[in-house]
Amino acid sequence: MSSNKVHLAIFASGAGSNAKKIIGHFNHHPGITVSLIVCNKPGAGVLKIAADHNIPFLTIEKETFFRGNAYIDELRAYNINFIVLAGFLWKIPEKLIKAYQGNIINIHPALLPKYGGKGMYGSFVHEAVIRDKETQSGITIHFVDELYDHGDHILQVTCPVYPSDTPALLAQRIHALEHEYFPATVEKVVMEKKNAGAL
Ligand SMILES: Nc1nc2c(c(=O)[nH]1)N[C@@H](CN(C=O)c1ccc(C(=O)N[C@@H](CCC(=O)O)C(=O)O)cc1)CN2
Numbered sequence: 681m682s683s684n685k686v687h688l689a690i691f692a693s694g695a696g697s698n699a700k701k702i703i704g705h706f707n708h709h710p711g712i713t714v715s716l717i718v719c720n721k722p723g724a725g726v727l728k729i730a731a732d733h734n735i736p737f738l739t740i741e742k743e744t745f746f747r748g749n750a751y752i753d754e755l756r757a758y759n760i761n762f763i764v765l766a767g768f769l770w771k772i773p774e775k776l777i778k779a780y781q782g783n784i785i786n787i788h789p790a791l792l793p794k795y796g797g798k799g800m801y802g803s804f805v806h807e808a809v810i811r812d813k814e815t816q817s818g819i820t821i822h823f824v825d826e827l828y829d830h831g832d833h834i835l836q837v838t839c840p841v842y843p844s845d846t847p848a849l850l851a852q853r854i855h856a857l858e859h860e861y862f863p864a865t866v867e868k869v870v871m872e873k874k875n876a877g878a879l
Pocket residue numbers: 765768769770771772773786787788789797798799800801823824825826827828829830831
């Protein structure tokens with residue numbers, strides 16, 4: 681395994697549409713590769729995406745993740761040096777945050793700090809935005825710290841919310857933004873870290 685390559689792990693719990701876009705973005709990339717998919721939901725769509733792209737996957741369980749080694753040894757075995765959360769629904773424990781300090785990023789389907797925190801994931805986010813009659817929503821890409829959705833922001837992109845919107849229609853608009861912006865933002869952050877000698 682090339683020592684000067686950056687090896688990404690993507691953590692996901694669901695369908696994996698963002699993971700699929702990120703995998704495609706780094707296919708044949710000279711300096712960055714997706715080396716592992718980590719998933720906490722057996723049968724999740726992201727696991728089929730991993731298999732379809734011949735990417736190793738790790739299915740994780742709560743006891744080891746929250747009260748054991750947080751799978752740090754397994755991540756190191758795959759030479760992982762940067763973690764991307766793409767629809768991962770568990771809180772990253774402090775032990776893993778410290779092991780990858782500053783090298784974990786997340787995408788949230790709203791304009792933080794509003795509509796973030798415990799319980800704010802997937803359709804729950806879009807339902808709250810529509811309930812509150814917001815006229816815009818969007819995405820937030822941010823660094824991950826010990827709290828949910830609290831880390832420093834990297835990028836925010838907005839989109840309109842229409843009175844006729846359903847959570848599904850808004851989710852489609854948000855997904856389009858995620859697929860357009862997340863892969864290139866991951867690349868920008870990783871290359872900046874690599875060039876700064878932080879990876
Ligand atoms: N330490 C951190 N861990 C995680 C962060 C973070 O910013 N810091 N981001 C989340 C992703 N996320 C929002 O972007 C998020 C995901 C899930 C939840 C949530 O309430 N989860 C439920 C459990 C749901 C389940 O098990 O199916 C809960 O904690 O009760 C909030 C925000 C990823 N991790």
